[in-house]
Amino acid sequence: MNKKFAASALLLAGVLFGMASCNKDSSFHATRIDYPYNGLLYADQTKDSIIFSTSDDWSLTTPFDWIHIQGNTQGQIKEEMALYTLRNYVEFDENTTDSTRVGHIELASYYNSAALYIQLGFIDIRHPRYSVKSYYGNTNVPTKVTFTLADSANVTLDSIYFKARKDWTLELSADGGSQWVTASKTSGSAGEHSVKLTMDQNPDTLAREAKAVLTSGTVKNVITIRQYGKPKAKD
Numbered sequence: 001m002n003k004k005f006a007a008s009a010l011l012l013a014g015v016l017f018g019m020a021s022c023n024k025d026s027s028f029h030a031t032r033i034d035y036p037y038n039g040l041l042y043a044d045q046t047k048d049s050i051i052f053s054t055s056d057d058w059s060l061t062t063p064f065d066w067i068h069i070q071g072n073t074q075g076q077i078k079e080e081m082a083l084y085t086l087r088n089y090v091e092f093d094e095n096t097t098d099s100t101r102v103g104h105i106e107l108a109s110y111y112n113s114a115a116l117y118i119q120l121g122f123i124d125i126r127h128p129r130y131s132v133k134s135y136y137g138n139t140n141v142p143t144k145v146t147f148t149l150a151d152s153a154n155v156t157l158d159s160i161y162f163k164a165r166k167d168w169t170l171e172l173s174a175d176g177g178s179q180w181v182t183a184s185k186t187s188g189s190a191g192e193h194s195v196k197l198t199m200d201q202n203p204d205t206l207a208r209e210a211k212a213v214l215t216s217g218t219v220k221n222v223i224t225i226r227q228y229g230k231p232k233a234k235d
Helices: 003-016
Strands: 031-035 047-054 058-061 067-069 084-092 101-108 112-119 124-127 130-135 142-151 157-164 168-174 181-183 191-199 208-216 219-227
Touching (some): 047 058, 047 112
Antiparallel strands (some): 047 084, 181 191
16 A cells, blocks of 8 residues: 555544543553554455553454454453553455445453454555545545556557455456457466456557456456557548
């Protein structure tokens, strides 16, 4: 993620959740979320964690049915004047809504706090870069995006580069059913991948399009492949 994106997510986290104010109790009490700092996840990313520190009995809850806290969700701190750091793994449903969603885990202890998770509505596609259709509130966190790969009529090679968190497939379909674009591979396992696209030159003056549907787990993103027409002959 770029720095502007991450900073905006941090701002969103700060606006939504903050540490409860102290009372007049003079004994030692502390509660804080150590991780995540912003909780940015891609749509096919289903594993993360929450790390927190507290000096008092605690519990973790979430009102979101797509967030699943693993392990114990409550505990006791028996030693006074001690700060314990604890970790719980967290699992997420794949985001198949095609839109960014925001959720949180609530930490209840002597003070209350919360960890924010922003699960994007798209796979980590790095080429072509996404174009943003809409943003989340007044932040730079995108809610809906599109992917378009554009080439001139004579270009015959390009590529799609992405990181899949699950096993993936790539399905191509072109205007009119003609197969003027082919992919070097159409399936694979989780990880970073570069798929080479081979295209016929466009003999027409009109642009043409193909669709590449990238599926990672159950998440689908459509990449539009646009090949412009050749220049019109001068009279």
